[in-house]
Amino acid sequence: MKYLSVAECAKKWNISERSVRNYCAQGKIEGAFLTSKTWNIPENTEKPRRSNEKRAPRTLLEVLKCEKDSKLSGGIYHKVQVDLTYNSNHIEGSRLTHDQTRYIFETNTIGQVQSIKVDDVVETANHFRCIDIIIENAKKTLSEALIKELHRTLKNGTTDSRKNWFAVGEYKRLPNQVGGNETTQPENVASEMKALLASYNATKTKTLDEILEFHHAFESIHPFQDGNGRVGRLILFKECLRNNIVPFIIDEELKFFYYRGLSEWNNERGYLHDTCLMAQDKFKLYLDYFKIEY
Numbered sequence: 528m529k530y531l532s533v534a535e536c537a538k539k540w541n542i543s544e545r546s547v548r549n550y551c552a553q554g555k556i557e558g559a560f561l562t563s564k565t566w567n568i569p570e571n572t573e574k575p576r577r578s579n580e581k582r583a584p585r586t587l588l589e590v591l592k593c594e595k596d597s598k599l600s601g602g603i604y605h606k607v608q609v610d611l612t613y614n615s616n617h618i619e620g621s622r623l624t625h626d627q628t629r630y631i632f633e634t635n636t637i638g639q640v641q642s643i644k645v646d647d648v649v650e651t652a653n654h655f656r657c658i659d660i661i662i663e664n665a666k667k668t669l670s671e672a673l674i675k676e677l678h679r680t681l682k683n684g685t686t687d688s689r690k691n692w693f694a695v696g697e698y699k700r701l702p703n704q705v706g707g708n709e710t711t712q713p714e715n716v717a718s719e720m721k722a723l724l725a726s727y728n729a730t731k732t733k734t735l736d737e738i739l740e741f742h743h744a745f746e747s748i749h750p751f752q753d754g755n756g757r758v759g760r761l762i763l764f765k766e767c768l769r770n771n772i773v774p775f776i777i778d779e780e781l782k783f784f785y786y787r788g789l790s791e792w793n794n795e796r797g798y799l800h801d802t803c804l805m806a807q808d809k810f811k812l813y814l815d816y817f818k819i820e821y
Contacts, residue, residue: 542574559572605632606813615654615756631651631655653681653685661768669766671720674762675696679695698713698720699750703752705746706789723745743792745762784802
């Protein structure tokens with residue numbers, strides 16, 4: 528192996544000789560050794576990273592935070608905002624197209640369109656903010672406060688928010704059904720949500736199946752008057768980020784299989800699991816394109 532002198536390394540790394548000697552003395556250069564008072568440094572050694580030097584973001588969550596804060600257009604953050612918002616709203620009946628959703632995100636206007644429900648536009652803009660909330664809080668333990676904040680943000684300024692029986696950011700006041708199935712009665716929602724979160728948060732690291740089990744339980748309780756599906760899928764995305772699991776977006780192609788997986792969860796968990804794995808494979812294509820590790 529060929530070795531370089533302190534002066535040669537300093538020139539190669541464009542730093543002072545004193546800095547190179549300090550790196551050597553601090554053991555930050557692997558394989559460097561002293562001969563008398565001269566440091567011998569392996570030729571292929573890379574410059575050590577300074578403790579205060581910012582490294583390029585690597586994980587999906589780091590990249591999302593970086594692009595959100597820098598307001599970068601055209602990256603994975605942009606992609607997630609538009610695709611997650613469009614698909615999650617579309618499942619719930621929004622008639623906005625993918626292009627219209629993208630236009631609202633990019634310009635904060637609706638452009639030249641006809642016959643759009645105002646609530647579709649408001650909830651689309653609100654959903655963008657919800658995604659920011661889950662990115663900002665991804666590493667925090669899931670809590671009732673965060674779940675209610677997501678609902679309050681999603682439904683703020685909608686027609687529902689002006690109904691005196693609709694509790695924005697609070698649990699439902701009236702019984703509701705999902706897919707024709709009964710859900711938890713309003714008077715029992717608070718206690719069931721507390722029990723669900725206590726059980727879920729009992730372990731620090733979650734598997735995909737544990738996250739899906741929570742999702743099924745959450746949707747079965749159906750704690751809010753409306754918006755449960757979107758809030759539930761936002762939680763799915765957040766918990767995948769928190770546990771270093773590749774997240775996923777349920778699109779139109781997978782919508783039927785997603786609903787089947789939820790309805791058949793107690794009989795066959797593989798339906799929902801396999802559907803989400805297919806959605807993960809689609810999301811991995813995003814990550815490959817943007818060169819993000821997973």
